[in-house]
Amino acid sequence: MARANSLYALSDRPPRSKREMYMNSIARILAATDLSDNSMAALHTSVLLAELYQAELHVVTVVPARQGNTEDLLGKARKTIEVRAADELAKLCARLKKSPVNVQTRVVTGEVVPTVLQLAHDLKIDLTVAGTRGMGSKDLGSIGGVAERLAHAAATDVLLVRPDHSDLFNHICVAVDFSELSVMALKRAAEIARLMKVKELKLLHVLHLPDEYWLTGLSEKESLAKLSGFARQHMQEAVAGAGLKSLQTVECYEEGKPAETLARMAVANKADLLVMGSHGGTAASSAVVGSVAAKTIRAIPASLWIETDPKFKLGFLRALGKLMGLVND
Incomplete structure (x- = not known):
């Protein structure tokens, strides 16, 4: 059934290493x-x-x-x-x-x-x-x-x-949900780590099981196991695409609500900086900051670097700014 298959759409995504991703x-x-x-x-x-x-x-x-x-x-x-x-x-x-x-x-x-x-x-x-x-x-x-x-x-x-x-950041974590913007955030975290001579990055991924998981015919335990397998596979692709060979990486996975769990993982890993994309893979095109990012901004107890997509945000915000009289061409 189409709706059930959509719960595991991660498995259909092409490897991230084949995409050209550019940071600001x-x-x-x-x-x-x-x-x-x-x-x-x-x-x-x-x-x-x-x-x-x-x-x-x-x-x-x-x-x-x-x-x-x-x-x-x-x-x-x-x-x-x-x-x-x-x-x-x-x-x-x-x-x-x-x-x-x-x-x-x-x-x-x-x-x-x-x-x-x-x-x-x-x-x-x-x-x-x-x-x-x-x-x-x-x-x-x-x-x-x-x-x-x-x-x-x-x-x-x-x-x-x-x-x-x-002083400098010493414990850098990055939120990875395998969206293009999160891979950009991963690249940014690596860039910051190299500049600040930090040798290790913590990669945080929240396993969020949709409420409709039962439509797949799998149990909650089976669904989480399948989701976890997909996540680990795509984390390897994201790491390869971001070019992190010179850095040690530690992958961290936890199940729960994205924003709350991400904040909890940051605390557990003693993060003094969390890098994340302004939008995840499911953000609506009308949002300036995705819902997970917005909730994380309020919950995170560390410094926070928010990586933006210049194509999306500049286009959206310039249009909004003109309507509000904030942007003059």
Whole structure:
């Protein structure tokens, strides 16, 4: 029966090694910071990444617009903010062996997320970096509203950095569901690992048994065994397609609900960075961030790199941005 066969559509996919997959290049990085203590780890990480990628670094502080003459108020504070941003960058760059290619700072007024999105578009940014929590946030283990909205809406890759992170990432995990975007995420994780001299990658796959598994005529145990076999086969193909020969890989499988299980696996593997695609194999074309990614953003207790598909997100978001008046051609 067709519906039953669709539960195991993985077995019909061609090997990933035969597909050409291209990541976004990282030549321009945008660090969005409110200069709070919680945001310093993200700023530090963006400077390190700019050094490793030899990328341009653009640092922006957005002062939220309020009633009254905001620009007059900003004019008085702008110099103070710019001086602090410059001081923090100078301290961070002094620790590096090789400074980033180019560093620019900006202080602007407006709504934080739309302003950052517009700036990322105007500057042709490849990676947007922000802290998971901003000014005044005491819950360091969860994602703040601004960070979550950036992750949902950015047309770039997004890196959300925990406030308690320091220096390089040492325990990198990547979520793999065998979609094209997850293979791109796998390649990105390998690239980051090599740049940061991490020798091992943990590959996380959630075995999610659809509610309709009984339509196959198999028991739950038999269905899980078959699904597990397909997953291991396709993991080998994904690893081969991503070119991970120089890295040690550890495959981790667990059954459960994708987002919750992925977060649990990240904790069990002591991940300080989880790399994942913004969409999985079943994401609807109208979603900017797939449902699993969206739930994982809220649940994950590690820094999170979200790999985007530039063809999909740029096309969708430019159309949406025009309707909302956020994007000007």
